[in-house]
Amino acid sequence: MALYERLYAHYGPQQWWPCRHGGRWEIVAGAVLTQNCAWRNVERALANLYAAGVDSADAVLATPLPALQELIRPAGFFQQKSAYLQTAAAFYLEHDNEYAAPCSTADLRRRRRELLALRGVGQETADSILLYAFGQPIFVIDAYTRRVGERHLEIAGAAHMRYDDLQAQFMAALPKDTQVYSEYHALLVQLCKDSCRKKGCGVQCATLELLRKA
DNA sequence: GACCAGGCACATC
């Protein structure tokens, strides 16, 4: 927690998930669109969707696939992601109210399994949706988390560790708190972006100072 | 022109 607090003091609240309109559906859509793709390009795709009036799960389902593909093209893999997006939209319309409500650990596991059963939703996407769209207490592992874990938090093998194992390590070390999970993940991404710009990891002075106190 | 970016599905060993 000490590092979390220093990062928070240094970078301030990150307020993830970054949203244009702030709706839960936009977070779900963003989670699918950002797969192996720079966030800048996700923003382009989202902007296209909004400009075309495709601003809801209903609208995504009502949009013919070829048109949807054109709109999300900047986010790459548009043939796959367009289909994933419609699958996610149908699921969202079915489960939105249920998933936003607090639930037991067992129910959270069940919801995670349901999401994982969707084509195009893997572990990271499922956890991003659960945490950032629905506010459920689950920690997201992604490329940044792995990188910063391996390079800076001295978690041996974090880069290639099984997703579940690394997630368990982070969650064991943190209070079970949605706010902490979302902010800490976002702060680690910020730290990583700050310090890992180049291959070989040229850690910058301010970042070094933060880590030295860890 | 290579390499990377907030993955995932599927095949194969």
Next chain:
DNA sequence: GATGTGCATGGT
């Protein structure tokens, strides 16, 4: 389980 491949765009 671990590893390899296809999917596609845009920035550095």
